[in-house]
Amino acid sequence: MDRLIYTAMTGAKHVMEQQSTTANNLANATTTGFRAQLDTFRAVPVIGPGLATRAFVVDATAGADYSQGALQQTGRALDVAIQGKGWLALETPDGSEAYTRHGSLKVNENGILQSQSGLNVVGDSGPITIPPDVSITIAKDGTVSSVEAGFKPGQSTIIGRIKLVNPPEDTMTRGDDTLFRVKTPDGVEADANVTLIGGALEGSNVNVVDAMVNMISLSRQFEMHMSLLKNAETNASKASQLLAF
Incomplete structure (x- = not known):
């Protein structure tokens, strides 16, 4: 044949x-x-x-x-877009880290800052807990601050800081859950050069x-x-x- x-x-x-x-x-x-x-x-x-x-x-x-997608302004306090290169760190169910550019965040019933898929956002010292009845702001360096709702704007309270990373692209692999992971088991250190844009989301x-x-x-x-x-x-x-x- x-x-x-x-x-x-x-x-x-x-x-x-x-x-x-x-x-x-x-x-x-x-x-x-x-x-x-x-x-x-x-x-x-x-x-x-x-x-x-x-x-x-x-x-x-x-x-x-x-390459970066188009930015869309939403005006929502828990929406963030990464400017340039970088990733948001999320905690997977097995305790490891995964990375995403999907910056639409939410607060669950226990006050934990999460992604829309229900994974905890990684902070400098673990998950970020949001107190009840507060207004949230996220700075460009990932710092999450709160101001009590119903009060005149005053000094804000820092709750935590979102872990932002920028690993080499050749070390990243895409998972079936659309999240990216690095080949090294120890994860990636936070990168202070990664910045966020508040009230916006990055499109595909x-x-x-x-x-x-x-x-x-x-x-x-x-x-x-x-x-x-x-x-x-x-x-x-x-x-x-x-x-x-």
Whole structure:
């Protein structure tokens, strides 16, 4: 059987996988703080007897697009957007740290500052607890302060400081929960150079036009691989006819 079948099959398979990635990016074009996933193709020669005239196709995940998305003003006190590079640190259920750019925060029924998904925001000394009946402000360095509600503006009370980090991008991996983690088990130290913008959220950095063009291109590549499979079938049929005589 012609090895072309296996070559075209692997190409079609990975085109479909990359099409799935592109579709996922498009589905998250309006997700706050989303980072577009990037995939690349690479050819791997088939090792065996004879000349290396065949190659398999492999879809290699190149990582994520870390460019900043558009900022949207919300005016909400618990909405923050990271200016430039950096991440918010969250505590996962297993006690480890994960990082996100989704700055829409909330206070749960126990007064703990959390993400919208219910994960505790990491502070300098653990979770940040918000007292009841207070107005919250978050400074650009992540400092969380409170002023008692119903009183004239006066001196604010510092509650804690959100942990802001900026690990090297090549050490970060995306999890199935859309949160990013570093490869080192000890986590990342806080970075004082990371700053926040209060009352704003960062949108997704997915370029819808580029994603649509990429989807069309992948569809044409898939059709090309299907044509190769049909050619292999035709060649096999003609060869069988010639051998039958």
